[in-house]
Amino acid sequence: MLYIDPHIHMVSRTTDDYQRMALAGCVAITEPAFWAGFDRSSPQGFFDYFRQLTEFEPKRAANYGIQHYTWMCINPKEAEDIGLAREVMSFIPDFLKLPTVLGIGEIGLNKNSKNELIIFEEHVALAAHHEQLILVHTPHLEDKRKGTLLIMDALANNPAIEPGRVLIDHVEEHTVGMVLDRGFWAGMTLYPETKCTPQRAADIIETFGHERIWINSAGDWGPCDPLSVPKTQLEMKRRGHTPETISKISFGNPRNFLSQCSKFNVDG
Amino acid sequence: MPHPDASCPMTYEQAIEAYFMEHRAKLIDVAAFLDRLERTSENKSDDFRMIAFRSALEVLGDGEPDRARRLLELFSDFSTEPIDTAPMKGALGAMPLDPS
Numbered sequence: 609m610l611y612i613d614p615h616i617h618m619v620s621r622t623t624d625d626y627q628r629m630a631l632a633g634c635v636a637i638t639e640p641a642f643w644a645g646f647d648r649s650s651p652q653g654f655f656d657y658f659r660q661l662t663e664f665e666p667k668r669a670a671n672y673g674i675q676h677y678t679w680m681c682i683n684p685k686e687a688e689d690i691g692l693a694r695e696v697m698s699f700i701p702d703f704l705k706l707p708t709v710l711g712i713g714e715i716g717l718n719k720n721s722k723n724e725l726i727i728f729e730e731h732v733a734l735a736a737h738h739e740q741l742i743l744v745h746t747p748h749l750e751d752k753r754k755g756t757l758l759i760m761d762a763l764a765n766n767p768a769i770e771p772g773r774v775l776i777d778h779v780e781e782h783t784v785g786m787v788l789d790r791g792f793w794a795g796m797t798l799y800p801e802t803k804c805t806p807q808r809a810a811d812i813i814e815t816f817g818h819e820r821i822w823i824n825s826a827g828d829w830g831p832c833d834p835l836s837v838p839k840t841q842l843e844m845k846r847r848g849h850t851p852e853t854i855s856k857i858s859f860g861n862p863r864n865f866l867s868q869c870s871k872f873n874v875d876g
Numbered sequence: 877m878p879h880p881d882a883s884c885p886m887t888y889e890q891a892i893e894a895y896f897m898e899h900r901a902k903l904i905d906v907a908a909f910l911d912r913l914e915r916t917s918e919n920k921s922d923d924f925r926m927i928a929f930r931s932a933l934e935v936l937g938d939g940e941p942d943r944a945r946r947l948l949e950l951f952s953d954f955s956t957e958p959i960d961t962a963p964m965k966g967a968l969g970a971m972p973l974d975p976s
């Protein structure tokens with residue numbers, strides 16, 4: 609069965625992973641800009657990272673028949689330094705014009721600090737000004753609930769933002785309902801240790817339905833599984849969910865959300 | 877809000893067949909972890925994470941629904957204002973006890 613992994617950090621993955629994902633049915637991925645596991649020392653470090661996301665990764669993915677799209681931002685873990693964050697944001701508009709850039713992401717909060725929130729709001733304003741889709745990272749563990757609420761309030765404070773054009777990622781059982789109730793899209797990240805498992809993702813779909821929700825691996829440099837989307841397809845199949853429902857969660861829904869940006873073009 | 881017709885397509889028996897062994901093992905992992913803590917050199921009972929952990933065990937046994945949501949909430953920060961500065965990048969998994 610075909611699938612889209614709408615949130616994976618391929619700069620941290622090997623070419624073998626591209627091959628394994630292609631063999632498992634992956635036809636497209638979207639790669640948000642994120643924290644590389646260490647702090648970059650200058651805006652130039654981000655500039656080069658954005659070039660890697662827009663120039664190099666699409667070619668690496670194309671070798672395996674996978675379409676590669678990306679998102680631009682300075683991530684919340686490096687947004688505590690407001691001066692640095694604003695310098696990086698100053699060259700994002702040029703990247704937004706490129707053919708594989710779908711929007712602003714993954715922006716959000718990490719420790720729910722004042723500076724993180726300021727930079728989040730400035731990214732939201734940037735997205736509104738350039739009519740971009742938004743992909744939101746929510747904090748981990750004890751910080752997730754509070755951060756998700758602060759993020760949704762900040763989004764609601766900007767009248768130019770339509771909730772249907774914002775995906776709030778890394779939801780779990782205590783945040784998925786509030787995200788969907790407020791009209792946003794919800795992303796479930798299948799990540800060992802700190803986030804959600806394929807079984808819990810299937811539970812959440814059974815409990816909250818399959819509208820405005822997607823699954824992703826958020827594969828990166830930590831312990832993670834770049835095949836967790838097809839593994840969730842398998843888990844749902846094992847339980848007796850229909851092929852239509854499984855395809856909707858892993859292909860149709862991400863395609864519908866992402867196709868709100870005219871640059872995204874993936875055939876079913 | 878949970879979906880009005882929330883259900884798992886499996887029968888009760890099928891779900892037990894599929895998941896019992898895995899979760900039996902996870903439960904024994906929890907028991908062995910608690911035993912391990914008792915064997916450590918400075919056996920204390922007041923770490924904020926373990927206080928939350930013990931409350932979580934009570935939730936598992938209370939027979940009420942929405943256990944996963946309630947456990948996650950038990951480990952969550954319920955304050956509402958942004959903090960002044962981020963003290964670190966990571967997270968601890970539970971909320972430190974309020975000193976007041």
Ligand SMILES: [Zn+2]
Nearest residue numbers: 640642714826
């Ligand atoms: Zn990510």
